[in-house]
Amino acid sequence: MDIAKVAKLSGLPASTLRFYEEKGLISSVGRQGLRRVFNANILDQLALIALGRAAGFSLDEIARMIGSKGKPNIDRELLANKADELDRTIKKLIGMRDGLRHAAACSAPSHMECPKFRRLLGLAADGAWSK
Amino acid sequence: MDIAKVAKLSGLPASTLRFYEEKGLISSVGRQGLRRVFNANILDQLALIALGRAAGFSLDEIARMIGSKGKPNIDRELLANKADELDRTIKKLIGMRDGLRHAAACSAPSHMECPKFRRLLGLAADGAWSK
């Protein structure tokens, strides 16, 4: 596959694929002339990267997990930690969501006069998004 | 209150407070010489900003919601929309969390050979984090 095909199948622009390669996140199997040639499993690798991103890993973290070999070498403890971290995030977001929903429906003249809204402020102030 | 006190009470560095002022997110009530003077409600305003950030608004969006006046003028529909958006995010994250937890526990020789993990990849690839 050439880069255009990978781009089309993955939905990522070619520039991103080159960027990922430069970062060591993916690699082509070779070249035909100047042009990169990828094989089909690149799509799995890209999906894995997307998963990592979605779970909140940085590209550098993902690069470390993938290691230098093609086959991912993912530390199970790392995954469990990330799951726990995600869980905390989810709880915070649920608080936010409920607070926002209340604020949207609340009849207090101004949000600032609504006790629930003020409680939300406390929640948010409190490192909800530390990092 | 001077900027140092606001910084201490809010936990934000003075540089951030100046930056927020420059962006129109907050304002001081005046100056004593060169120095900014804030009144106590700045803390509520900052909490509101923190809330907005935590809910996923950009500083520009927050500035728009706050309007030019001190009192927030938050569109209830906007809040409801944001709550819905958060809700979708939460659902995605729950899928991720469960997938990660499974992957951490899974006994397949490589994550790539585990059907649940592969399903996760699909989830992630699929615009889970579209901006």
Add this chain to the structure above:
DNA sequence: TCTTGACCTCAAGTTAACTTTAAGTTGTAC
């Protein structure tokens, strides 16, 4: 063979949200 469109590299640009630095001013404690 010639043209051309898709690919290439490398460097610089972009955006968000700040932080840092340099140079200057001043309220306040002694």
Add this chain to the structure above:
DNA sequence: GTACAACTTAAAGTTAACTTGAGGTCAAGA
């Protein structure tokens, strides 16, 4: 009244994750 810690501004720097641009190469179709 003087030293100085803490404030001030404006501009430049930072980080992540890309994107864009300039200038060049090349495989494939007419």
